[in-house]
Amino acid sequence: MSSETNNPPLPLSPCPLVLILGGGFAGLAAAVDLAKAGKRVLLLERRSFLGGRAYSFTDKITGDTIDNGQHLMMGCYHRTLRFLEKIGSLGNLKFQPNPQVDFLHEEAIGSVTHARFKCPPLPAPLHLLGGLAGLKTIGWGDRLRALRVGLAVRTLNGNRERLADVTVRQWLDSLGQSDRIQRRFWNVMALATLNEEPEIASADMFARVIELGFMRTKRDSAMVISRVGLSDLYTRQAEKFVEARGGEVRLNADVARIEFENRRAVGVTLRSGERIEADAVISALPYYALKRTLPDETVAAHFSHLDRFKSAPIVSINLWYDEPVTDLEFSGLLDSPIEWVFNKNAITGDAGKRPQHLALVISGAHDAASKPKEELIAMADGEVKRFFPAARKQNPFHAFVVREHDATLSHTVGTARSRPGHRTRFDNFFLAGDWTDTGLPATIEGAVQSGQDCARIVLERFGT
Ligand SMILES: Cc1cc2nc3c(=O)[nH]c(=O)nc-3n(C[C@H](O)[C@H](O)[C@H](O)COP(=O)(O)OP(=O)(O)OC[C@H]3O[C@@H](n4cnc5c(N)ncnc54)[C@H](O)[C@@H]3O)c2cc1C
Structure with a gap:
């Protein structure tokens, strides 16, 4: 859908307030660029923590950091790398010196071939x-x-x-x-x-x-991977960056409704009943959350493309083994329900540590996402034993499953045509998020690019 219009310049209030809805990669990237340009920014995040679909937390049993799903980046994530550099976090990334992916394949029962790309x-x-x-x-x-x-x-x-x-x-x-x-x-x-x-x-x-x-x-x-948990990679750094420049990040701020008058967004109403007025609003919400915040059918009619999207799930299974199972940092499993095995100890720079924490990933997990966790853990352990002989004499002493039902937009045929641009028919209301028309799959890079592009449009409209 193309809802772009040739808008006249916005009337300037003395110190315009830009509201950013959502504190994932897209919202934080927008907030950082606007705060850097000296704009007054208020970012509203529904949850008690930032990070959206890319966050981490501490496992209660082992004290290890668990990502909601292992994220891989690539050297071609130019916008993301610049964003992380801006907030002082580039050093937390590990860059492969040469592009390399290891694949494991079971040629015959018990005999595993290791092939390197x-x-x-x-x-x-x-x-x-x-x-x-x-x-x-x-x-x-x-x-x-x-x-x-x-x-x-x-x-x-x-x-x-x-x-x-x-x-x-x-x-x-x-x-x-x-x-x-x-x-x-x-x-x-x-x-x-x-x-x-x-x-x-x-x-x-x-x-x-x-x-x-x-x-x-x-x-x-080259593959690029975070040495630290996802939340430690960017959320606190971005928040500090924005606050140091006079901006504000509010957690537990659940936007119930975006308020529109004529052809403008005038602010939002929070679930608590509080109303916040703004000169411009950037939605960095996922498509399904944006849909819930549209005030009525008349406004919703301008965003009918939201009904055309579906999500694709990702399931992550974390397993801990007393004795090391692999020394590969990450490997792709061929002809297996598990696509990737990440050796978290090696990734975080503690390869020799015991126990070994593995994070296993199932993408496009439409079936797996609804399976009981016991079944997923047994299947994952079975696959680890199949591909890594060192696991055959032990069992994981702990496991943790994360299901992300709305991990990404489902990129089925035709979806690309429904992805909206950043401008809307409302003069001062802009759309960011990995699902918007970035020309990229729904990834960190798409999210960051969308946030930065919305910030640039706002700066053009308000003057830099
Ligand atoms: C398990 C998993 C693995 C992935 N692996 C990779 C990978 O390897 N590489 C890669 O590049 N990408 C990967 N992705 C995709 C990547 O995480 C996303 O593309 C990216 O994080 C999306 O960022 P975003 O800012 O657009 O949206 P989000 O991160 O969803 O941010 C939106 C924010 O809005 C908030 N919000 C929602 N409703 C409201 C409301 N009413 N009021 C206020 N705030 C609200 C949410 O809480 C959230 O914080 C993966 C995703 C998952 C889930």
Whole structure:
């Protein structure tokens, strides 16, 4: 939907107040840029903590930090990296010197193959071919045919629209990608980046992932991971940054209704009944939360695209083993209900620590999200035993499951066309969040970009 209008400049109050709704990556990125530019900012967050869908907490039994789900970033997350640099947190990230992903595959019962995808410093798309050359789970024919995917992305020249109605599976089939390379490489990438199965995920977003992640520099393709829990990576730092510049961050501030008059947002009413007036409002709420805060059907009619979105879940299973099970930092499991195993001790720089804390991830977890936690834990332990022989003689002494039912927007075919821009038909009301039309999948980078772009629009309208 395109609801953008050519708005006249906003009348200036002496010190305009910008309200930002939601304290996830998008809201905090907007608040940081506006506060840095000297604007009066008030960020309202419903929960008693910041971070939205990317936060961490302390496990009561082990004292370890648990992320609501392990997050991976890439070198191509330029906006996120700049945001973290601004708030003084870049040092909390670990950058792979060379793009590398380890895959494990059970060739026969008990016999596990370790295959490494490691990109050499060659120009794209040869870079991708070089990476695939080391993948023992794929034959040479498949490796060479994978070049067609790189070339297809190149010839799109950013014109991805014609892929909007095609699934990842259909697109890869049309490019002659065998079942084997789809199962052992492309599907893993699609599920990890789009959080949906390739049979329903749209090819336009996948082409974008390949373009940004594999068709540019070696640094852009490298994985980037936080050495600290997600909340410790950005929430406190961003809050301090905003407050040090005169802005305010209010927790437990549940926005019940956004108030509109004529073609303007005039403020919000909180669940407590408090009313807050504002000169401009940026919603950095997820699509389903925004829907609940629209005051009436007349306003809701301008946001009808919200009804077209669905969410895709992610399930994370944390397991603790007395004795180390793996020394790999993270590994992809092929032909397994678990996609990734993260070795939290290694990630946080304490590889030799006992017990070993593993975080296992199931993306596009439509089935797993409704399974009982005991079943998920037993399945996850079974998979760890299957892929890591060192786990076969022990059982996890503790487990913790996190289910995120609304982890991301479901990137099914056609969804991209419904994603709204940042401007709305209301002169001073803007939309941020990973689900808006960022040209990226619903990720941290999309969220940060959307928040920063909304801040830029507000600054243009109010003057910098
Ligand atoms: C388990 C999991 C794993 C993921 N893995 C990755 C990954 O590896 N890499 C990656 O890039 N991305 C990943 N993502 C996606 C990433 O976390 C999101 O894209 C990003 O955090 C979204 O940020 P946001 O600010 O747009 O929205 P949110 O983080 O949802 O922020 C919205 C905020 O609004 C608040 N809010 C809601 N209603 C109200 C209200 N009425 N009043 C006030 N506040 C309200 C919420 O509490 C929340 O804090 C993952 C997500 C999950 C859940």
